[in-house]
Amino acid sequence: MFRDNLQKIVESCDGAMAGVVMGFDGIAVESVSLDPEVDVNTISMEFSFVLTQVRKAAEILETGELEEVAIRSAKLTFLIRVLSGDYFLGLALRPAGNFGKGRFLMRMAADELRAQL
Amino acid sequence: MFRDNLQKIVESCDGAMAGVVMGFDGIAVESVSLDPEVDVNTISMEFSFVLTQVRKAAEILETGELEEVAIRSAKLTFLIRVLSGDYFLGLALRPAGNFGKGRFLMRMAADELRAQL
Numbered sequence: 001m002f003r004d005n006l007q008k009i010v011e012s013c014d015g016a017m018a019g020v021v022m023g024f025d026g027i028a029v030e031s032v033s034l035d036p037e038v039d040v041n042t043i044s045m046e047f048s049f050v051l052t053q054v055r056k057a058a059e060i061l062e063t064g065e066l067e068e069v070a071i072r073s074a075k076l077t078f079l080i081r082v083l084s085g086d087y088f089l090g091l092a093l094r095p096a097g098n099f100g101k102g103r104f105l106m107r108m109a110a111d112e113l114r115a116q117l
Numbered sequence: 118m119f120r121d122n123l124q125k126i127v128e129s130c131d132g133a134m135a136g137v138v139m140g141f142d143g144i145a146v147e148s149v150s151l152d153p154e155v156d157v158n159t160i161s162m163e164f165s166f167v168l169t170q171v172r173k174a175a176e177i178l179e180t181g182e183l184e185e186v187a188i189r190s191a192k193l194t195f196l197i198r199v200l201s202g203d204y205f206l207g208l209a210l211r212p213a214g215n216f217g218k219g220r221f222l223m224r225m226a227a228d229e230l231r232a233q234l
Contacts, residue, residue, distance in 0.1 A: 046174040053170050054188055057163045064191025071171055074181025100217070 001116050002030035009105045010034055015097020020044045020090045021083070021113060024052055029087065044090040047071065047078055051088060068103070081106040083114050118233050119147035126222045127151055132214020137161045137207045138200070138230060141169055146204065161207045164188065164195055168205060185220065198223040200231050 006019040010032050018033035018040035026045040033040050051069060058066045069080040077093040079102050089110065091102050123136040127149050135150035135157035143162040150157050168186060175183045186197040194210040196219050206227065208219050 043178055043180075046178055047171075050167065050170045050174050053167045054164075057167050058188070058190045061160055061163055061193070063160075063193040063195075066188070066190045068187070068189040070185070070187040071175070071183070072185040073175045073183045076178070076180040078180075 002113065003032060005109050005113055006030060006032040009091060009102075009109055013091070013093070013098055013102045013105055015094040016091055016102060017094060017097075018043075018092045021087060022048055022090060023087055024048055024055075024085075038092055040090070040092050043076070043078060043092055047080065047090070048088070051080060051082075068106075070099070070103070072099075077102075079103060079106060081110055083110060084117055087117055089113060119230065120149060122226050122230055123147060123149040126208060126219075126226055130208070130210070130215055130219045130222055132211040133208055133219060134211060134214075135160075135209045138204060139165060139207060140204055141165055141172075141202075155209055157207065157209050160193070160195060160209055164197065164207070165205070168197060168199075185223075187216070187220070189216075194219075196220060196223060198227055200227060201234055204234055206230060 002021045010016045010019045017035040017038045020031040020040045021029040022044045026048040028041045055066050071078045079091040081089045119138045127133045127136045134152045134155045137148040137157045138146040139161045143165040145158045172183050188195045196208040198206045
């Protein structure tokens with residue numbers, strides 16, 4: 001079921017290469033990749049550690065629940081949407097990919113994904 | 118000079134509360150706040166540590182230079198634009214603030230800010 005949601009997001013967003021549902025512990029529940037060279041599990045695992053640090057910072061600052069993180073580097077944009085206290089949705093895009101559409105699709109899919117956790 | 122750039126960004130972006138130019142070491146060069154309750158130095162300092170972790174992850178993953186990070190939590194959106202290997206520009210927005218305009222204004226100001234570093 002996660003797979004269908006991920007496939008839909010990745011295929012509907014220009015420039016999206018891969019999507020993942022992952023635990024904050026860095027273990028993927030499901031992933032989909034349109035580009036065999038993009039190892040979305042490794043990317044997400046690396047950023048899952050960072051995400052835990054961001055959550056801690058948000059807690060210290062009392063800015064409320066962490067909802068979204070976007071990381072843009074020269075060769076990759078990585079969008080994260082927090083699904084629960086344990087899981088997040090990640091989307092890897094090419095730099096010229098549709099950042100706004102990616103965020104929108106992830107927000108739209110979040111409730112359905114959450115219901116499956 | 119940083120002050121004028123920061124003031125312009127914060128005043129031109131709906132929902133922006135404060136802006137800062139800060140070192141990755143968490144020490145602010147200059148900051149501007151429209152809301153006395155928003156301590157942008159503390160927010161940025163807390164996220165500067167995270168930013169260092171994001172850079173390390175990007176290095177490990179070989180995704181090229183880190184350019185932008187956006188962190189959205191229930192009560193605060195924090196946008197970051199990397200200016201150099203040592204400094205970044207940060208913008209704190211209300212959750213309903215104009216995320217896209219904030220990113221745009223930061224991108225437009227980056228070269229001018231960089232020239233002053």
